[in-house]
Amino acid sequence: MPWLLSSQLDCLSSSPSQRQCERTAFSFYCAVREQLPVWTLEDMRNMEVFYWDDGRPRAFLPSEALLYAVVHDHQDYARYLLNRYSVSALRAQRCSFCCCRGSGSPHLSVAVRYNRVSILSAMVEALKDCDPQSRRQDFLDGHSGCSHVSDAGKTAVQLAVELSRPDCLLLLLTHGAKPDGLDAALQRLIMSDMTERRHVQRCLDLLLLFLPGPPTLQRLRDEPHRWQSLLGDEVFRWMCGMAPPPLLLQALRCLAQSGPDQIATLPDFLQLHSWQ
Template sequence: MPWLLSSQVEHLSSSPSQRQCERTSFSFYCAVREQLPVWQLEDMRRMEVFSWEDGRPRAFLPSEALLYALVHDHQDYARYLLNKYSVSALMPPRCSFCCRRSSGAQHLTVAVRYNRVSILSMMVAVLKDCHVGEDFLDSRDGCSHEADAGKTAVQLAVELSRPDCLLLLLVHGALPTGLDAALQRLVSSDNLDRRCAQRCLDFLLLYLPKPPALCCLQEEPHRWQSLLGNEMFSWLCGLAPPPLLLQALRCLARSGPDQITALPDFLQLHSWQ
């Protein structure tokens, strides 16, 4: 529980050894937050005891250290952990509340929530190299005590309007789920957030093999037709083939995220109305 003050820790644990673990855990958290050099952080992680598990102390796991690196955007430390420990650095640690091993891709959802695009790129590259990408990318954050329980990284990226994170996930094979949520996010966003919400919708449409049945389009056709344009609205309703611009950009998207993001504004998907 690194976010607790040392004075609060005293009231949580009766065991002196456990209290010492909590203090050193907080010290490690602060060290990552201060962006200390990688060698120094690794010396702390391996040579000191930070965590209390099953009634005894143990050293911090690489996957736990990677979560700290994500929260504080320590890119050098994240790169080191992923290069040295590969996919094992992405294994979810135990939940601090129920002490059960979490399931799903907790590191991916944390990266999306904090908008850590650079570290997310490192993680999906490791998953691709280890040939476990698609299953891992589409897994849901497992433990009910976690903030994003039951959500995939793609769903969270749509909900939080994180277009850069979303594009990275889709390019590496994540399923383009959450179209209904993307549409609702678009209409509920204010002017500052609407562009990000629009880009999330655009990216989902790029990787969507076929339009799902969406009740909102049938219930308010005039509203959505004005927002999406005639061609896109007709395709999503199953009344017409996909627009030519969408088909062309899908071919370009297979080359990688840089090809789409480098397009001039008049060729971005939101301009086809």
């Protein structure tokens, strides 16, 4: 529990060995937070700091160190761990409360929550090394079923929609994540104020680019006038299955699926909002 103060650790641990592990674990957490050089952090992880697990000390795993790097945006350390350990650095951690291990990778969701776009980009690139393809998809679309884990039950894509993180969402979708969360995106569109509307709208637009076909959402048919004004006539009619997708939407879909940089570099009059 690296977020506890050293003075609090003594109250939680019974054995001297466990207390020492907690102190060294906290020092490692602080070292990552202070953005110490990669070689210093790896020396600490391999030789000096320990994690208390099942009644005995052990070294920190690369996946545990990567979570620290994500939280504190230590990009150099995150890239080193991903380059050195590849997909194994994204392995899901066992919950210390119930000993279950969720599907997917918690690292993707943590990167989305903290909006670590650069580190998330390195993660999804590392997933290209996954074999077979189904295992890569499990990382992208998996979610934790453990109630003790933050953001339990949500995929990284769903979390990106919920938090209005369009840059994170684009990275996930262009690397093959399932475009879930459309209903949540529409709900966010209703509830958002003017300060966040742009990010909410962009997340919705991105989901539309990667949907294999028009969705079947009852809420669109229940309040057609409301959604027609929010989405625009062409997009609304396509989403209700009453018309083909707008030509610009089709063109942008091809462009978006070729890579995240392609959409970001378009002039403003060709950005996502312009098809409405």
